[in-house]
Amino acid sequence: MKSSLALVITTTLLLCASPAFAQQKATVQNVPEIAYTVVPNLLKVPPGETLGEAVGIATNSKGHIFVYFRSANTRLWEFDKEGVFVKEIGKGYYGFEFAHSVRVDPQDNIWTVDEGTNIVTKFSPEGKVLMVLGRRPPAVEGAVATTAGPNPPSQKYIFCRPTDVAWDPQGNIFVSDGYCNNRVVKFDKNGRFVAQAGSERAGREPGQFNLPHGLQVDEQGNVWVADRTNNRYQVLDNNLKPIKTYDNLGTGWTICISPGPHQYVFPSNSNPNGNPPGSWENTGEIYKMELNGTMIGKFGHASKEAGGFQVVHMLDCRNPNEIVVGEIESWRVQKLILQSPTSAKTSSTK
């Protein structure tokens, strides 16, 4: 924390540019703007119910939309592709306390990542528990005191506020872990530990992390990690050796990689929680690029109105031209229909 503060100060001094949050401004240049239309109020929430912070969003092969969100209790809802409510999954489940991510694997199993219980759960499409990774701290040990000092050493099978889950084409499981550990863990498809990059300690070297906040795996098996507090994305090979860094896309909040033979990468430089002064000018856009890093375009901006974003926490890109976006603030899920990128109009659609 201290070191990241120091970094922030250094960066700000070095750039000597716009006041606060300069560290989150992406430095990538001449990115074409991708126009889009928005389907607001996409989800028809059952009467008497209220969506909360929509931190987790995913779709399955039928286009059904899953929202893992924070309300009075953390809950997981399934909607059909038109946004009609289908069912709730995990009502009263021990592994739900503070939602962070939901992803759907190629077999349509639904995986939740809960940073309150430190549990990653694999649900069948019907909503039955198939696999549990991690363990909830036992209640019998009492209330957890707010921790101070260095993080305890990371353990193979225990998470500390994990953030996201992904799979390679062989079914190996990758978990970003998280807010108090600073590592990426690889398990085999049966949930056995294989390897990890990083540790409980935050770091800036390649293969180290400072709040790994989201991850995806491409068809080559490479692991893309949103390394949030380091303001970068890191690409690791399948054995978690670092191979590439993107540090010109602002803060690495979350990432989506579309499926199919031609994959696209969507990193999000989300606007920060609390909307500090100046942040709307510098943040809030999502990028679209090729797997090799070639920039295609960008879209979106910070705003409380429909069509704008309030802290994009996760996005679904199963169809790379129809992006479903879950936001922390504004408690909102929107679907964006992307147009072809218009070449190099300067980004002034705000």
Place this chain on the structure above:
Amino acid sequence: MKRFLTLSIAAVLLGSLVVAAQNSVPEIAFDSTANALTLPNDIYLGEVGGVAANSKGDIFVYTRTGHPTISIGTSRAFAHGGSRLFQFDRTGKFVREFGQNSYAMLFAQQVRIDPQDNVWIVDQMANSVNKLDSTGRVVMLLGRKPESINVPAAAPRGAAPAEGAGGRGRGGLPGEGAQQDVFNRPTDVAWDAAGNIFVADGIGNARIAKFSNKGVFIKSWGSRGTGPGQFGSVNAIAVDAQGNVYAADAGNKRIQVFDNNGTFKTQYTNVGAPAALCITPGPNQVLFSSNSNPPEDIDVAGEIYKMKLDGTVLGKFGRAGRLLKEFGAVNSIDCHTENNLLVGEIGNMRVQKLTLR
């Protein structure tokens, strides 16, 4: 000879894993029924503290689930919820829930069914043993839920309870002198043929308490330590037809055997760190003991042993893992017959129905 050698080595390497003995034990082939329990769509099992079947084959599961909660805006912090008790029929179909909104279902530890089909639940956080009749009515309570809990926790996250922490004995070793049914993280309950009640107490205390069938305190034995009749922890308990008491002393990686009055008879040190015990009914009783993996690691231990009551190991089966026929921190074994077992797992939040071949 082999057995003698192994024992000598174990004696030398005090507290070590006794790997040699495990390697020479025959493997028992077994199957696990997929989806042994059918849950309604809005009911989920959490960590399974206990599983047990009654005389009709109905299955009871005491599980850590829901949202364990403490209140704020109160004079002290009060704990609520966190565990539920479910009944299934012999085919695994959900029947009903017991004890909704109970005062003392906080951290499910164990469920056992007595010969009269009463359902006994042990709660490790409510420090209570609760006897319910087959309709779910509370007919006896041993122990009492602490009125409130301390915030913040006395120990840092993940740390084991400090030596003697919370122990209510008046001086001396933890558990020693603990009063009657003042439990501290109790773990299990069992009965002898006369209906006397034995409570494993447990993790906070390190003793066994004996009560009459009316709940009258008779005696208590044990304290924290490594000697005969002392315990690292008492994680499970079972009583045979002769009234001998078998205690899973996981902390010392042994099973200790006592007579009905708590006199130490013998110990078995070749089955790892036992976390769950079960003795079959009937004339030729056998003992099952689980060398459960810790919930935070699936790369060690996990196998279940089948033994004669004299400690002879007949075989073992299973290992730690997440697949069917693998075990994630087994906390409970039901063995109404020798070849048909139910096991409850903490790590995998499930019950497996096993058939030994």
